[in-house]
Amino acid sequence: MAKQASIKEIAKMAGVSPGTVDRVLHNRGNISEKRRIAVEKALEEVGYKPNIHTSAVSFRKAVSIAITSPFAYPGGYWESVFKGFNEALQEFADINISCIYHCYDQFDPESCRDAFQAILEDENLDAVIIGPTFEDLTQDLCSRLDEKELPYVFVDSSIKGTEPWAVFASDQHVCGELVGRLLDAQDGGIAILSTRRRGSKRANNSIMREQGLLDFLKRNGIQTEPKRSQFSMTDLDLASAEIKEFFSKNPEIHWVTVLNSSGYIVADALKALGKQDVRIVGFDFTSNNRRCLEEGTIHSLICQRPVDLGYYAIHYLVEHFIYKVGKNTKTTLIPVDVVFKESLSCYRESSRYKEVSI
Amino acid sequence: MAKQASIKEIAKMAGVSPGTVDRVLHNRGNISEKRRIAVEKALEEVGYKPNIHTSAVSFRKAVSIAITSPFAYPGGYWESVFKGFNEALQEFADINISCIYHCYDQFDPESCRDAFQAILEDENLDAVIIGPTFEDLTQDLCSRLDEKELPYVFVDSSIKGTEPWAVFASDQHVCGELVGRLLDAQDGGIAILSTRRRGSKRANNSIMREQGLLDFLKRNGIQTEPKRSQFSMTDLDLASAEIKEFFSKNPEIHWVTVLNSSGYIVADALKALGKQDVRIVGFDFTSNNRRCLEEGTIHSLICQRPVDLGYYAIHYLVEHFIYKVGKNTKTTLIPVDVVFKESLSCYRESSRYKEVSI
DNA sequence: TGTAATTTTGTGTACGTACACAATTTTAAT
DNA sequence: ATTAAAATTGTGTACGTACACAAAATTACA
Numbered sequence: 054m055a056k057q058a059s060i061k062e063i064a065k066m067a068g069v070s071p072g073t074v075d076r077v078l079h080n081r082g083n084i085s086e087k088r089r090i091a092v093e094k095a096l097e098e099v100g101y102k103p104n105i106h107t108s109a110v111s112f113r114k115a116v117s118i119a120i121t122s123p124f125a126y127p128g129g130y131w132e133s134v135f136k137g138f139n140e141a142l143q144e145f146a147d148i149n150i151s152c153i154y155h156c157y158d159q160f161d162p163e164s165c166r167d168a169f170q171a172i173l174e175d176e177n178l179d180a181v182i183i184g185p186t187f188e189d190l191t192q193d194l195c196s197r198l199d200e201k202e203l204p205y206v207f208v209d210s211s212i213k214g215t216e217p218w219a220v221f222a223s224d225q226h227v228c229g230e231l232v233g234r235l236l237d238a239q240d241g242g243i244a245i246l247s248t249r250r251r252g253s254k255r256a257n258n259s260i261m262r263e264q265g266l267l268d269f270l271k272r273n274g275i276q277t278e279p280k281r282s283q284f285s286m287t288d289l290d291l292a293s294a295e296i297k298e299f300f301s302k303n304p305e306i307h308w309v310t311v312l313n314s315s316g317y318i319v320a321d322a323l324k325a326l327g328k329q330d331v332r333i334v335g336f337d338f339t340s341n342n343r344r345c346l347e348e349g350t351i352h353s354l355i356c357q358r359p360v361d362l363g364y365y366a367i368h369y370l371v372e373h374f375i376y377k378v379g380k381n382t383k384t385t386l387i388p389v390d391v392v393f394k395e396s397l398s399c400y401r402e403s404s405r406y407k408e409v410s411i
Numbered sequence: 412m413a414k415q416a417s418i419k420e421i422a423k424m425a426g427v428s429p430g431t432v433d434r435v436l437h438n439r440g441n442i443s444e445k446r447r448i449a450v451e452k453a454l455e456e457v458g459y460k461p462n463i464h465t466s467a468v469s470f471r472k473a474v475s476i477a478i479t480s481p482f483a484y485p486g487g488y489w490e491s492v493f494k495g496f497n498e499a500l501q502e503f504a505d506i507n508i509s510c511i512y513h514c515y516d517q518f519d520p521e522s523c524r525d526a527f528q529a530i531l532e533d534e535n536l537d538a539v540i541i542g543p544t545f546e547d548l549t550q551d552l553c554s555r556l557d558e559k560e561l562p563y564v565f566v567d568s569s570i571k572g573t574e575p576w577a578v579f580a581s582d583q584h585v586c587g588e589l590v591g592r593l594l595d596a597q598d599g600g601i602a603i604l605s606t607r608r609r610g611s612k613r614a615n616n617s618i619m620r621e622q623g624l625l626d627f628l629k630r631n632g633i634q635t636e637p638k639r640s641q642f643s644m645t646d647l648d649l650a651s652a653e654i655k656e657f658f659s660k661n662p663e664i665h666w667v668t669v670l671n672s673s674g675y676i677v678a679d680a681l682k683a684l685g686k687q688d689v690r691i692v693g694f695d696f697t698s699n700n701r702r703c704l705e706e707g708t709i710h711s712l713i714c715q716r717p718v719d720l721g722y723y724a725i726h727y728l729v730e731h732f733i734y735k736v737g738k739n740t741k742t743t744l745i746p747v748d749v750v751f752k753e754s755l756s757c758y759r760e761s762s763r764y765k766e767v768s769i
Numbered sequence: 770t771g772t773a774a775t776t777t778t779g780t781g782t783a784c785g786t787a788c789a790c791a792a793t794t795t796t797a798a799t
Numbered sequence: 800a801t802t803a804a805a806a807t808t809g810t811g812t813a814c815g816t817a818c819a820c821a822a823a824a825t826t827a828c829a
């Protein structure tokens with residue numbers, strides 16, 4: 054644990070003043086070639102790293118971050134992402150950060166357009182966090198942000214044709230393969246049930262999950278195509294009827310997955326029918342899914358650590374503001390968890406673990 | 412995001428000097444009742460929280476931490492814990508921390524005694540991190556540390572009859588239940604294989620895991636007791652022979668668990684035999700187990716996030732030194748992960764996620 | 770060569786906390 | 800009431816970085 058060299062020491066080594074070192078560090082220009090090289094040599098020599106604490110102390114600017122994502126419903130996926138935002142903001146309570154939320158209805162492109170417009174009209178922003186849904190709208194937003202040279206990061210998924218500063222997301226193909234592993238199904242008995250979309254395109258995550266599942270089945274010698282069906286996600290009675298009809302028409306189905314957070318709707322419908330010979334693998338640690346896991350009507354949940362997505366997005370931006378690091382696009386792959394009834398009690402959906410009194 | 416009040420502002424509110432506020436904050440004494448109450452009222456009123464960054468900057472003491480645990484073998488469990496120590500130390504590179512390792516042979520009480528003795532003789536320590544094995548020796552060490560008023564924390568498991576400042580561990584009973592869930596076995600075909608111990612008592616973690624598994628089986632109506640057998644963990648040829656004999660004598664066994672990190676030994680033995688009709692559920696993301704998961708000879712691994720154990724232990728101590736928080740024993744329950752072949756690629760054994768260039 | 774403009778470099782202060790030390794007030798003892 | 804001792808309170812400086820501003824050096828131009 055050798056003590057870190059300070060700017061002062063670097064200055065002494067290079068035979069310049071601390072101010073000059075600072076100019077090199079922050080590319081502030083107005084510096085002679087000779088000294089710049091001397092300073093860079095000294096920095097290199099001792100492997101200089103700024104002291105995060107004093108950097109943070111000296112960082113007196115206020116930071117304004119806009120956040121746009123689908124609306125966060127209580128107990129839902131995006132609420133967890135928001136929880137992550139707040140956890141990070143709490144950790145950075147010493148720094149003056151203001152977040153402005155511009156949420157949209159993930160089934161209504163118009164509401165998304167409005168949200169993005171509001172962001173583009175805000176002249177006071179330092180960065181944007183995007184939980185994307187509509188590809189074209191998001192591409193448009195991003196190219197405008199590029200013009201304004203405003204950094205933006207994606208959470209949950211990324212959109213092609215954009216230049217984000219960072220992406221925080223899980224590998225959805227792996228999620229799909231895990232579905233296959235967890236269903237542990239025999240040939241011919243598998244169904245993929247999904248929520249009916251009103252007009253809008255199918256979510257990219259869900260497409261990649263399906264591909265992962267199909268690849269798994271192929272690799273493991275399961276030939277029969279999974280059966281597919283849809284159910285309503287707005288009218289629960291209708292959904293229940295649709296699900297009932299599907300299973301009465303397809304009694305050979307014993308393994309089911311729903312590739313978004315709506316697995317609980319199928320679980321509840323089957324529970325009402327008293328049908329217990331179907332294994333359901335669902336997605337996301339939402340309150341409804343949690344309940345079904347507890348009840349035993351959902352076999353397992355594939356979870357994406359949404360809290361971490363939010364936490365790391367804020368963390369990344371703040372660190373980059375403090376350190377004044379330039380753009381260097383990175384994708385952070387967040388691990389995927391498998392949660393069973395048995396591990397419900399110890400699964401903590403927090404970027405920092407909870408403490409328990411003993 | 413209301414700006415945090417500073418000590419100066421608190422002082423103004425209470426009509427005292429900043430030094431007086433500091434004395435209240437750190438219980439330095441020598442303060443009149445009247446002012447103490449005034450300051451406490453002001454602190455309460457604004458919900459004062461120290462600025463972690465300036466606290467860290469002002470913290471100029473050197474900290475010395477002793478770490479005692481079983482030896483860390485390459486690719487093994489404790490190596491990951493050590494990785495966590497180093498990750499935290501890197502994060503706190505600004506602070507002058509020195510760690511002294513006193514590792515012992517987890518099968519040799521004498522070596523443990525020596526390690527503990529060395530810790531007790533070190534007059535320069537500020538805290539101790541203990542990865543415990545031998546109950547009686549650890550109890551003895553802890554009571555000596557209590558006498559010296561040295562803080563100590565446990566990682567991996569805790570020892571009863573001690574007064575640690577913190578514990579970082581996973582719920583082993585849950586781990587055992589997960590084994591049951593993952594084996595997904597039928598009555599009568601289950602075996603618990605374990606490594607033969609030379610003299611020493613059985614590890615507490617392993618006992619609790621077994622209890623969790625038995626509880627799961629009972630709850631799920633599996634009546635037959637699992638078969639048990641032991642194999643050598645030092646002589647791999649002997650182990651292989653023992654495992655071969657067990658399975659030839661018990662052909663009905665199709666579901667096997669090894670309740671410590673040695674699952675790969677069984678997996679390799681069965682692979683050599685060409686026996687593929689046995690599902691193995693193992694423990695810990697060690698390099699050997701990882702390989703077997705990849706090969707498909709181990710079905711799934713229950714993993715304890717050892718990196719997090721190390722990371723949080725250091726983190727806890729440093730934060731407590733900086734904040735000068737008093738003893739307030741807490742147990743932090745680290746979640747348990749289930750890793751399959753499919754999720755191998757995205758499982759990151761790090762407290763801070765890795766970045767990937769896109 | 771002298772002067773102004775420009776570039777380069779150095780200096781000083783702020784951030785909020787911790788703590789040593791100085792200054793002041795209170796208490797005790799005569 | 801006086802003085803010493805003790806208790807209380809206030810002041811000042813350090814930590815390492817960031818950045819505004821002052822100072823110095825260099826260049827441009829007459």
